Amino acid sequence: MADEAIFQRQFNELCRNIDDFIRGKPEVVRLAVVCLLAQGHLLIEDVPGVAKTSLAKAIARSIAATTVKRIQFTPDLLPSDVTGVQVYDQASGRFEFRQGPVFTNILVADEINRASPKTQSALLEVMAERQVTVDGRARPVPEPFLCIATQNPVEHHGTFSLPEAQLDRFMMRISIGYPENLDDEVTIIADGVARRMPEELKSVMELDDLRLMINAVQDLHLSDELQRYIATITRATRNHPDVKLGVSPRGSIALAAAAQAYAISMGRPFATADDVKTVAVPVLNHRLLLTPEAKIQNQTGEAIVEDILASAPVPRASRRR
Structure with missing residues (x-):
């Protein structure tokens, strides 16, 4: 249990550091x-002005020795502006590859839905395989690699909806929402008046520590019974009457990995059905393509996932023997 306790302490310290800015x-x-x-x-995904980009920056700033790059997505952005390009060097008489901003540990893709579908597709390979193929050569990006993208769901002028193939590559879709109480908003105003920026946060974790925590998540026990529970949930999305296209096996794997990470963040060496339930909505909601009738009735992916969770048989808690 000692390793889980260390993980939980580091996890909580990282969250507290980010909480210090995202009130x-x-x-x-x-x-x-x-x-x-x-x-x-x-x-x-959220309305303007609720700190979407600030959250991404705060996460990046909290981890020392990480490379962080930001792309402001615009309609005139080209795929080579994202992945990189071959440039002819007159001195050497050869073409040399100049890396694009995806060659980083944390990529902040701001307003991702403002770029054209062609440019959006430049992220498909690197998000799935952690590599970029240019002129037939695969070039790996640094490990770990995380893309944090933001988008505004209420403004459609000059935007391009993310295709299902790209949405499926995001493990989670979350929203921040407005401040829930007056005191929090007053503090946010005070931070704004003081021109406080996420770049001012101190790092609380080294990159090597982050890698160790990632490895610990991958090693966390996930019982056969719980894997079957996850498969039951994702398969139910494919048969739901309001869903035209349900969750793919990639979504099932994402749900399992998120449950592992959540479990160890709570200091446990095994995952439970409650961990799966906690992360299921942000992991699965954006992977559902609803029927036209469901859209007319203002049905949401979140509500459908909640409905499935309420009806799926819950397995008993499993521990490593």
Whole structure:
């Protein structure tokens, strides 16, 4: 249990550091860090001005020795602006590859839905395989690699909806929401008046520590019974009457990894059905393609996942023997 206790202490310290800037949203911060440690990509979808980009920056700033790069997605952004390009060097008489911003530990993709579908697709390979293929040569990006993307769901002018193939590559989609109480908003105003920026946060973790935590998540016990429970949930999305396209096996794997990360963040060496339930909505909601009738009735992916969780048989808690 000692290793789990160390993990929990480091996890809580990382969350507290981010909480110091993202006020009043501890559960949002916890889910974001869980996604990071499960080696998943994070999509933050919310209205303007609720600190989507600040959350991404705060996560990046809290980890020392990480390389962080930001892309401001715009309609005129080209795929080579993302992945890199071959440039002819007159001195050497050869073409040389100049790396794009995806060659980093943490990539902040700001307003990702403002880029054209062609440019969005430049992220498909690197998000799935942690590599970029240019001129037939595969070039790995640094490990770990995490893409934190933001988008505004209410403004459609000049935007391009993310295709299902790209949405499926995000482990979680979360929203931050408005401040829940007056005191939190007053503190946010005070931070804004003082021109406080996420770049001012001190790092509380080294990159090597992050790698060790990621490895610990991968080694956490996930019983056969719980894996069957996860498969039952994801398969139910494919048969739901309001769903045109359900969760893929990639989504099942993402749900398992997120449950592992959440379990160890709570100091346990095994995952339970409650861990799966806690992360199921942010992991699965964006992977559902609803029927036209469901959209007309204002049905949501979140509600469908909750409905499935309520009806799926829950296995008994499993421990490593």
